[in-house]
Amino acid sequence: MTELTKSTADSGTAEPAAGAATATANAEPAVARITQWGEIRHRFVANKLAVVGLVLVAVLFLTAIFAPLLAPQDPYHQDLTNTLADPSSAHWLGTDALGRDQFSRIIFGTRIAVEVGLASIFLACTIGIVIGALSGYFGKATDSVLMRIADVFFAFPLIIGAIVIIMAMGRGVMPVIISLAVFSWPTVARLLRSSILSVREADYVHAARALGAGTSRIIIRHIIPNSIAAVMAYAAFSVGGAIVAEASLSFLGVGVSPEVPEWGNMLAGAKDFLGVKDYLWVYPSIAIVLTVLGFVFVGDGLRDALDPKLR
Structure with missing residues (x-):
């Protein structure tokens, strides 16, 4: 009887000990699993210039969205009794040759910059991704034809080619977007093609093909997502380039209509007053520089964050 009681007591003591050990093991903090995109985000935030660029781009977007609320005056209003006025409390950045408020026109100019920059690069990337994916995946004759x-x-200079298309379509925002996209997609196509040439022979692609996945599914679900990093960085860089190209076209008189508040138009109107009313060209130029720097910094941060050599 004593031995039975002792045995029962021993077994009763052992069970809580095992349970306690299990509870202790379960109570240990689990190691946080860092996802691929989490690591990319961490590297991007660690890049100080990339964060500065992101702030500049965010300010640009907010200014474009809330331009009617931020602009103190109507950017189209002409006050012929107050032309070429120096910066003052009434007109923070002065007025142009037609008496229009410079500050209000710069604010509304962000709308054209954002619209043309984003739309043209989005269209260029869409065309380039389709052609680059087909060229890189199928190779051989398809690759040769598409790359030719x-x-x-590639043989056409961007500005010259854009002028030809705009002359054929007429001036306006949409012709500018189309003309810039038409001569920007080849770079996207080549970037994606180069990435796909290395990805298409990966084991997961062969496995998907062996399981009976169709060509379109393999390209969309496996090839493009694992080859798109270079295109994302290029797209961020190119938005700034598209904004400069659009301003250049307007400066040359073939972009958007002259009365539209747009930075290139403002520079075109200021060229006759160089050395006399320098504020007419200084402030639009600063707006262009800050905008381009913002997208360049973001693109540089994306390139470093997405670089597989750093993973």
Whole structure:
């Protein structure tokens, strides 16, 4: 009887000990699992210039969205009794040759910059991704034909080619967007093609093909997502370039209409007053520089964050 009681007591003591050990093991903090995109985000935030660029781009977007609330005056209003006025409390950045408020026109100019920059690069990336994916995945004759077509567009200088298209379509925001996209997609196509040439022979692609996945599914679900990093960084860089190209076209008189508040138009109107009313060109130029720097810094941060050598 004593031995039975002792045995029962021993077994009763052992069970809580095992349970306690299990509870202790379960109570240990689990190691946080860092995802691929979490690591990319961490590297991007660690890049100080990238964060500065992101702030500049955010300010640009907010200014474009709330331009009617931020602009103190109507950017189209002409006050012919107050032309070429120096910066003052009434007109923070002065007025132009037609008496229009410079500050209000710069604020509304962000709308054209954002619209043209984002739309043209989005269209260029869409065309380039489709052609680059087909060229890189199928190779051989398809690759040769598509890349020769891209070479034809590479042969045209961007501004000259854009002028030709705008002259054919007429001036306006949409012709500018289309003209910039038409001569920007070849770079996207080549970037994606180069990435796909290395990805298409990966084991997961062969496995998907062996399981019976169709060509379109393999390209959309496996090839493009694992090859798109270079295109994302290029797109961020190119938005700034598109904004400069659009301003250049307007400065040359073939972009948007002259009365539209746009930075290139403002610079075109200021060229006759160089050395006399320098504020007419200084402030639009600062707006262009800060905008381009913002997108360049973001693109540089994306390139470093997405670089597989740093993973």
